[in-house]
Amino acid sequence: MNVDVLIVGAGPTGLALGIDLARRGVHALVVERGETLAPGSRGKGLQPRTMEVYEDLGVLDEILAAGGAYPVGMVWADGEQVGEHAMFDPMEDGEEGCRFTVPWMVPQWRNQEILLARLTELGGTVAFGREVARLEQDSEGVTAHFASGEPVRARYAVAADGGRSAVRRALGIEMRGETLDPDAALVADVRIPGLDRTWWHLFPPSGPDSGFLALCPLAGTDQFQLVARLPGGTDPDLSLEGVRKLVSERTHLAPGAVTELFWASDFRPRAALADRFREGRILLAGDAAHVHSPAGGQGLNTSVQDAYNLGWKLGAVLGGRAPQALLDTYEEERRPVAEHVLGLSTAIHREEARRGASTRQLGLNYRHSSLSEETRENPGPLSAGDRVPDLTVDGVRLFDRLRGPDWTLLTLPDGVFLVRPDGYVGWAGTTEDGLASYRARVGLG
Numbered sequence: 297m298n299v300d301v302l303i304v305g306a307g308p309t310g311l312a313l314g315i316d317l318a319r320r321g322v323h324a325l326v327v328e329r330g331e332t333l334a335p336g337s338r339g340k341g342l343q344p345r346t347m348e349v350y351e352d353l354g355v356l357d358e359i360l361a362a363g364g365a366y367p368v369g370m371v372w373a374d375g376e377q378v379g380e381h382a383m384f385d386p387m388e389d390g391e392e393g394c395r396f397t398v399p400w401m402v403p404q405w406r407n408q409e410i411l412l413a414r415l416t417e418l419g420g421t422v423a424f425g426r427e428v429a430r431l432e433q434d435s436e437g438v439t440a441h442f443a444s445g446e447p448v449r450a451r452y453a454v455a456a457d458g459g460r461s462a463v464r465r466a467l468g469i470e471m472r473g474e475t476l477d478p479d480a481a482l483v484a485d486v487r488i489p490g491l492d493r494t495w496w497h498l499f500p501p502s503g504p505d506s507g508f509l510a511l512c513p514l515a516g517t518d519q520f521q522l523v524a525r526l527p528g529g530t531d532p533d534l535s536l537e538g539v540r541k542l543v544s545e546r547t548h549l550a551p552g553a554v555t556e557l558f559w560a561s562d563f564r565p566r567a568a569l570a571d572r573f574r575e576g577r578i579l580l581a582g583d584a585a586h587v588h589s590p591a592g593g594q595g596l597n598t599s600v601q602d603a604y605n606l607g608w609k610l611g612a613v614l615g616g617r618a619p620q621a622l623l624d625t626y627e628e629e630r631r632p633v634a635e636h637v638l639g640l641s642t643a644i645h646r647e648e649a650r651r652g653a654s655t656r657q658l659g660l661n662y663r664h665s666s667l668s669e670e671t672r673e674n675p676g677p678l679s680a681g682d683r684v685p686d687l688t689v690d691g692v693r694l695f696d697r698l699r700g701p702d703w704t705l706l707t708l709p710d711g712v713f714l715v716r717p718d719g720y721v722g723w724a725g726t727t728e729d730g731l732a733s734y735r736a737r738v739g740l741g
């Protein structure tokens with residue numbers, strides 16, 4: 297089989313990239329070593345910026361219908377409710393330009409189902425049971441060999457195969473970082489029919505040998521996500537009986553209160569960043585390039601936005617409209633963002649930062665990118681490299697103008713802006729003088 301792009305991994309990153317390429321007419325194939333989409337609630341929080349991306353990719357209505365807002369935390373001690381805990385800081389005064397103000401909860405398994413349905417609707421394909429055994433690349437493309445089945449030839453390949461990325465390891469790209477907690481943690485999806493779904497139930501450690509446990513009602517389901525820290529080098533017991541024992545030891549609930557276990561996994565929180573995001577015609581995206589603590593809900597969101605940054609650039613290069621050098625700007629732009637967000641996730645994990653405006657990812661920008669050209673001496677509130685806010689000007693919603701896979705020219709009271717397909721300002725000026733040379737540089741003619 298010959299394709300334009302081979303995407304390794306059918307998680308949110310790979311599926312989002314597949315959608316973005318499919319709507320550009322790029323022939324991409326997503327391969328997944330598992331026989332089905334990965335189970336589990338995993339990364340369940342979608343930040344406001346990711347919701348904007350999902351609107352552009354055509355899945356917002358389904359995501360809104362499938363999920364819900366996060367509940368307020370309720371702290372328990374000795375079987376008694378002792379106080380509420382706000383999990384996220386409210387929107388601050390002056391923070392505007394987005395219709396979404398808080399994270400939206402959708403279990404990752406459901407998120408993936410929605411993305412797969414959209415990809416299929418656009419004519420895209422996921423090949424399950426296809427484990428990459430070896431990648432070979434030359435000046436013209438990449439050949440993927442699998443544990444079973446025929447090889448695939450692609451002009452480019454993208455590793456979206458997670459934090460333990462086999463593709464990244466095969467390329468010899470180092471992942472540098474730190475383990476944030478020496479103790480293991482357990483995460484599971486369970487059914488607890490008798491537990492109030494109004495609250496995100498928080499159970500602080502009851503002693504030095506205990507550990508934190510939380511039960512969060514999963515929006516759109518009748519399940520709870522259980523997260524528990526396991527101090528003292530304890531090996532997690534991922535069985536139903538093991539989960540029941542843990543719940544009964546840490547909470548006021550009896551073991552039998554947990555009636556079903558749907559999925560369970562263990563992990564050690566880690567923060568790590570790949571040395572580089574590209575090796576020739578193979579690029580890294582998502583957890584294959586950066587691994588976050590789940591604190592703050594940044595990992596999945598950063599990963600989806602990797603895909604959103606890379607999709608239009610691959611489309612332009614493959615379509616012959618831009619030079620291959622455009623792909624160098626993917627690492628130039630996304631690696632600093634990933635490094636910044638990793639620092640934020642780590643600070644939240646260590647309780648050194650709040651889940652506030654910075655976690656919503658609306659303020660992330662590419663002002664220092666080589667693709668951002670600001671020609672005004674006195675830029676206004678919107679500069680080259682900034683995300684265009686979701687505002688209505690003269691009765692027209694800007695996002696309605698920006699929707700779709702193309703560049704958009706906007707004339708606003710504070711200037712003229714050429715907006716990239718991912719919603720960031722590429723070029724800004726007081727008039728269109730000088731715009732032609734920028735358009736030629738990015739392949740717009």
